[in-house]
Amino acid sequence: MAEPAKSSPLSELRIALPSLPMRLQEVGRFVAANDYDATTRSMRDLAAEAGADPAAFTRLAKAIGYSGWDELRAALTEARRPSQTSPFSGRAKGRRHGPNADVTLVIDKLEAEAAGLPRIPAQPIAEAARALHDAKRIWITGYRSCRSVAELLNYELRLFRPEQVQLVGASGPDDLDLGAFRPGEAVIVIGFLPYTHASVRVAQAAHRSGATLIAIADSHSAPMAEGADHVLLFEAASPPGFFPSLTGAIAIAQSLAAVTFSLGGAAAKKRLENTEARLAAATTYVSEKG
């Protein structure tokens, strides 16, 4: 006999529901309505909450074709596993070749990065900014391609906190700086896979020293995110042929600087104006001509 498409164990359940005995229907409805608890809590717990007999769950599972509740639960668990990398992945565009292949490549890449930015969690950025605001001193680290992010952050923060912000290893070997971290200070470490030893060392030193550690990384499980008080995530993954993307990291850095600045209030504004005035006096900029 032709079964309906068993897209998920949940839909199987719902389909079979009407043809079941009363009590099993009740239990089945409860499971369908609370499938998260079904995967997490114990059969007896569920029975108590549903006001039913524990055995009913086993019977339900068998009634819809599983060997027992364990197997049903396992199926539900797999069904809601978050691993499936998001329903995004629009792609589908055939990789045209020819003279325009490069252009399409660029367009695709830009669109992909644009899609990634709104996925950056904003809350941690705001929290990290507050930590920066409270820090007596701010250290910034990033190696290899992440160095660019570190330097941008350093530049922007120094615009309004010139004497409290410093790049790690800016003047000499890192080791000197590593011992300089103190509680009440903040250390920002930027990195993504593959992680450099140097950045991990900085993160560890920061954690040991009791300073506030802020990690900008591509994963919670990044070594420099271990023990971090704030983890700011971005997506570095890129299509093959591209280098890892730093767009997200840059966006985070800029948001971080901006929020920190806004927390600084009038004082920060004043210092920014001073810095700008000094630059203008040095005629660093080209005057705006009419």
Added chain:
Amino acid sequence: MAEPAKSSPLSELRIALPSLPMRLQEVGRFVAANDYDATTRSMRDLAAEAGADPAAFTRLAKAIGYSGWDELRAALTEARRPSQTSPFSGRAKGRRHGPNADVTLVIDKLEAEAAGLPRIPAQPIAEAARALHDAKRIWITGYRSCRSVAELLNYELRLFRPEQVQLVGASGPDDLDLGAFRPGEAVIVIGFLPYTHASVRVAQAAHRSGATLIAIADSHSAPMAEGADHVLLFEAASPPGFFPSLTGAIAIAQSLAAVTFSLGGAAAKKRLENTEARLAAATTYVSEKG
């Protein structure tokens, strides 16, 4: 001293991680990396997959302040419960002010930048990449916040063309470099309003020397775009309170590097592999854990 926000049991875990014994660190890392399985599967299962002793999980839980593995697991389970507005995708919230004003600010900014990226003209990037491909030598300039973009571009291009790419002013005053530009070479200048004198001088020197001038700027009328062979535009404008945005410039730089790399074909690939092998040999990177 205020404790860091223990937003989730996972962050507690990660914070405590570095100060734990070796085995507990391993187990803790495993839990952090597989927190979904941690909530669904049994302790012994996890132990088998992690290659550790079941008891280590109980000890881990106690080490970070829980009464046992059951309690830790329960906390993780609650943290993952889908109903509550998860910390991720916290989008869609009304534009409230108050303590969350910063968060809304960040979200707005990220969305605005995401909207800006697809507006970047792709065609000029592909053309500029071809110019880079043909250039015997590549010079890169950028000052102030644009320095970060210049350095990223320098880093990525050097991965597969180590001897032909150089930052202007990297070793000593710019003036020495300015006289070194030759026809057949390419000079990349990055800048936006307000424009620095130094970058304009580089652009002018490049133009006079007959080298190919590539400008990455926020406007066609930017001084460094005058006489440029390729102008790559991005939007630097930002909401008030934010610094000019470099996200677009970074995206351009990365696309430029990527297309140039793809034009390089097998030879470029080979050189990239050599570079990576050299870095791996120097154990620059943290080895991927099992």
Added chain:
DNA sequence: TCAGCCATGAAACATTTGTTGCACGGTTTT
């Protein structure tokens, strides 16, 4: 009415769970 059937709840079952005590080996302290 009686037999047969099925749904249901309670209790007993074997298994698996999380936990804890113990012994071994390494390091640090006295």
Added chain:
DNA sequence: AAAACCGTGCAACAAATGTTTCATGGCTGA
């Protein structure tokens, strides 16, 4: 050098889990 300590794996433990059996009660059909 001895002692105290800590991290770790192993094995035994009680508790909890999912399952099964059994007795009960209601329903249907002869």
